[in-house]
Amino acid sequence: MSAPASEPVVRTVRGDIAPGELGPCDAHEHVFLVTPAQPGDEFSDVGKAIEEARTVRAAGASALVDWTPVGLGWDLVGLRRVSEETGLHVVAATGLHREVHYTADDPLRSETVDSLADRFAGDVAGEELPCGIVKVGASYHHLTSFERRAFEAAAQAHARTGAPVCVHTEHGTMGLELVELLGTLGVPSGSVILAHLDRNPDAGEHAETAAAGAWLQLDGPGRTKYWPDSVVLELVASLAERGHGARLLLGGDTGRASMQRAYGGGPGLDYLFRRFKPRLERELGRELAEEIFVANPARAFSFSPHR
Ligand SMILES: [Zn+2]
Numbered sequence: 001m002s003a004p005a006s007e008p009v010v011r012t013v014r015g016d017i018a019p020g021e022l023g024p025c026d027a028h029e030h031v032f033l034v035t036p037a038q039p040g041d042e043f044s045d046v047g048k049a050i051e052e053a054r055t056v057r058a059a060g061a062s063a064l065v066d067w068t069p070v071g072l073g074w075d076l077v078g079l080r081r082v083s084e085e086t087g088l089h090v091v092a093a094t095g096l097h098r099e100v101h102y103t104a105d106d107p108l109r110s111e112t113v114d115s116l117a118d119r120f121a122g123d124v125a126g127e128e129l130p131c132g133i134v135k136v137g138a139s140y141h142h143l144t145s146f147e148r149r150a151f152e153a154a155a156q157a158h159a160r161t162g163a164p165v166c167v168h169t170e171h172g173t174m175g176l177e178l179v180e181l182l183g184t185l186g187v188p189s190g191s192v193i194l195a196h197l198d199r200n201p202d203a204g205e206h207a208e209t210a211a212a213g214a215w216l217q218l219d220g221p222g223r224t225k226y227w228p229d230s231v232v233l234e235l236v237a238s239l240a241e242r243g244h245g246a247r248l249l250l251g252g253d254t255g256r257a258s259m260q261r262a263y264g265g266g267p268g269l270d271y272l273f274r275r276f277k278p279r280l281e282r283e284l285g286r287e288l289a290e291e292i293f294v295a296n297p298a299r300a301f302s303f304s305p306h307r
Helices: 046-058 076-086 113-125 145-161 175-184 203-211 229-241 271-284 286-300
Strands: 009-012 015-017 025-029 063-066 089-091 093-095 133-137 165-168 192-195 215-218 248-250
Touching (some): 009 089, 025 248, 093 113, 093 145, 113 145, 145 165, 145 175, 165 175, 175 192, 175 203, 215 229, 229 248, 229 271, 248 271, 248 286
Parallel strands (some): 025 063, 063 089, 093 133, 133 165, 165 192, 192 215, 215 248
Antiparallel strands (some): 009 015
């Protein structure tokens, strides 16, 4: 492992920025996503992505983190266009999703850990279109061997680059276990971001994970057919009361065409900023909202790049 450079940065698809430049951030989005796990719900149109992203900017966001990983409609050139056309800072992901998203004959399945690590580290260190996070995915209460290899590769890529490791949890399960696993692989908890924890809205459990030093990401606002936004707000309030407001991130995770207005669906990429953030400000206060949407993402997504 090489020595970290001194100044932390957030690595956007258009280059590094100071963490303080990030501004209000949607911590989990999908600007493009094509996966066999969601047939008929894929979206890959750059024009429509720009249309959606403009609404996010208009709703007050200045940054979004795209969690679409390698092989699933991954389009770094498209992300750069979205950033250029909207002025949003866009952080792109390298890494892999959980196993169910890859077909039986996908060549990524037969890549070794070392080869995946080279791929991920190379994507973060890329001169042209750098990635700013390394994504991995876990299954419901277990890790498949494919997923385990991705975790090992992501840990190697983290050691080589410093980039945060961003974890898809299935229904919010195994949060602390995954932080501990990454710890044994050499990734400090402060470089681990766990997504979808609000699918299991158990503040007590997630408080333990926050106490271990990991970032807790909630990204279920607008999924009204599963739970009302009040569930997410109560979870935020409860975690903040327990002293973990400084570990919380919020995302929209509009990972289906049917969730985007440009494709005739809803609630749209801007729901988090247009509807949920103002409600959080009203019910839980502007100070907590500022922490969650501005201060925390600037810390969570920044790292001191290794040479
Ligand atoms: Zn997602």
